[in-house]
Amino acid sequence: MNMLSFNALLDFSRCNCVGICASLVPINILSTALSVYKVSRGHSPRSIHISIGFSSLAAVLLALHDLSWLIIGVIMAPTYILFTIAMVCLGFNAWAGCHPRSMRQTVLTILGYGQRGLAMLWPRSQADY
Template identity: 45%
Template sequence: MLDFTALFEFSRANCAGICTFLVPANILATLLTIILAVLNRPTLPILPAVGFASMFASIMLLHVYTWFVIGVVMLPTYILLGLATTCLLTNLVMMIWRRNSLQLGYFWKYSR
């Protein structure tokens, strides 16, 4: 069976470094996804941006959950949890919006 204790301890011991990297990475990767979707880029370049942004947000969620496991319930944990959740939902919404805007454009173009 896998023992995640060492991984959890590493995450908590290096919290400042992990958060220093993940907070800007989440914001910038999600911003890239939004920019690509708003500029109406093809779906193919948007998929890697969504993948990277979702990966960063998922890692942040796991990092925050390591603090919840030991019972640390403080304002920074909720702020980081909210940031990661917001980034995940934003990436999901941008992909859905991008696909629906393509279908809407196709419908609008050929319905006349």
């Protein structure tokens, strides 16, 4: 009975691939970006952990959906791309959960370089000050 339900779940995943991917990919990217934002802005640990948990769940669901295709031998570029998206999102969430200080410092450093680069492209005139 358990194998039958597992096969039904895999069939459901494959039959509804477009809808599953169309929802899980943006959810993964946006929820991971939200986790990184919350860490970089110093939100409460509870808020950060809820965001990380939701984002990690979405990444695991995307990876499992992708594995349903690998089980039957569908090896194509989208299979690897989706699996990579899921693993990168899980990696960022693990980083946010395990080492939030280093993530915050890295994000702030990158933003600082970005601000300096923009300042070189569009220097402020004396009237802006």
